[in-house]
Amino acid sequence: MASVADVTKDSDVIAPVSIRSYLTDGSVARLCDELSRLTGVPIWLRDVDGSVVVPREGGTLWDLTTPERGAARAYALINRVVPERMDLFLAPLQSSRGPIGAIAMPADWDRDDPIGRRALERAVILLAGTIVETVESSIALGQRVGDLDALYRLSSALARAHDADSVLEIALDLALDALKCDAGSIAMLDEKTGDLTHRVTRNLSADWLAESSPLSIDGMLRSSALRGDVVCVEDLMHDDRIADASRPRAERLSSLITTGLVYQGRSAGLVRLYGREPREFTKSECDLLRSIADHAAMVVALQRLRQLREQDQQTQRQLRLAADVQRRMMPRTMPSYDRLDLAAKYAPSFQLGGDFYDIFEKGGTNRELGIAVGDVVGKGVPAAILMSAARASLRAFAGEEWRLQEVIRKLNQAIVRDTLESEFLTLWCGVIEPRSMELAYCAAGHDPAMLFSRDSAAAGGDSGGFTVKLLDEGGMAVGIDAGQTYDVGKVLLRAGDTLLLYTDGLSEALNFEGEAFGRHRIRKCVIDLLSTNASATAQEIIDRLVWSLRQFAGVRLSGDDITIVALRVR
DSSP states (O other), rough: OOOOOOSSOOSSEEEOOOGGGGGOOOOHHHHHHHHHHSSSOEEEEETTSSSSEEEOOSSSSSSOOOOHHHHHHHHHHOOOOOOOOOOOEEEEEEEEEEEEEEEEEEESSSSSSSHHHHHHHHHHHHHHHHHHEEEEHHTTTTTTTTHHHHHHHHHHHHHHHSSHHHHHHHHHHHHHHHTTTTTTEEEEETTOOOOOOEEESSSOHHHHOOOSSSSSGGGGHHHHHTTTTEEEEEEEETTTBBBBBBHHHHHHEEEEEOOOOOOOTEOOEEEEEESSSSOOOOHHHHHHHHHHHHHHHHHHHEEEHHHHHHHHHHHHHHHHHHHHHHHHHHHHOOOOOOTEEEEEOOOOEESOSSSEEOOOOOTTOOOOEEEEEEEEEEEEHHHHHHHHHHHHHHHHHHHHHHHHHHHHHHHHHHHHHHSOOOEEEEEEEEEEEEEETTEEEEEEOOOEEEEEEEEEGGTTTTTTTEEEEEOOEEOOBTTTTOOOOOEEEEEEEOTOOEEEEOOOOHHHHBBBTTBBHHHHHHHHHHHHHHHHOOOOOHHHHHHHHHHHHHHHHGGGGGGEEEEEEEEEEO
């Protein structure tokens, strides 16, 4: 944003009010493009007549297009097609001379995210407010052709700047030239410590720059400038607000004008300009410095936004690689047994998940089958790392022996030893001896597995001729108490039995009314399927559960990782 010569010198003739009167390099339109790519929501800049301002190809200046083409372009940036019917959210650009345009985006994003929508609407309103503030500065300086030219040169130069330091150098040099000052500096705030660090300086000694104490009493001038005020000192040697007049005297500085680099209400630093002679700064000069600082702050913020987007893209690439590694850790194929049909589904809520399952055989003559389902507390990268460690440890301990209580005890001690108090996991682990079909199991704080068996005596009610046994013998979650002991339950599997294991992403999934899917719906879903199709496969059982869950939870399905393992006995 900057002023241009559309504001005539003749105060009786007022140029048409339009956002085009205050655009130079199209940086606001490009900012809308960057926000669209960052948020996944189309955002565009409208003129007061409804036409759309778009960056010109090649990255300089801007063009106008029709409302329809402008909206289609904004949607195309995020690989979406404009819907047939679209309601708009408009953040108006209201200047003292009347409306000049608006920032537009769809009121309905086609996704259930009211909190995110309100946050983005507030951000767009803040951006509109920033634009209007800049416009007001341009209006106030409309009669000063030299100032207008300075702002134009600033915007053009900033558009070509490649990094934040280049932006600051351009802003400082232009401010010194436009305000006819002799020395100056731009210092940036450290986001962690709050300290000011000089990034660009002109004609100031090393001693002056090395002094960290405020120039004014209690830093009052600095605090005021950081809030966005333009602070002026006509004579540094005789102003009651200056703490030590000997400092500016030694540096041969007599006057000061300073303000903060403020963008969307947040201060990023200070620009300070000094004169060798006492002088009174005019309101026009104050407004000009404020405008230069606003421009520099906005461009620096935009560059930071681009850097964050690039970093996010790099992080996403790394997460995709990590997710691929995690998926490869899951069993690629199921062990083959004449009497067993196995299937599993793993659906992380993020690219990396905290759920895991494992199905493996010990080998040898007996070919005992191990089945495990776990759920690590938390989500994302920390949960995925703990999940990987738990799965590797379980495999290692299970390879040493098949005494299930010892396997879980060793795993528990290893997790306690290597993790924080807040890091633990729930686990259901079972071992099947294929000749006797005996299942030994341990439920360590995990939802019990469900064993469905046909029972003619259970034909009444909603049991559908099935009994459902909860396999819940075990102990507390793994990784909490190193001295915990675990019980092992045993049950004989019969032909026609179905064993179902799952994580709480299935049972605790919520619908729009906040109601959980629950164990009773899992039970009913499986019984309904087996009642109509007694030979249903393990994969068909999982597919039916996932279908029922989607019917129940709809778009809210992605709240937690979901893992399901099904086993049918032939």
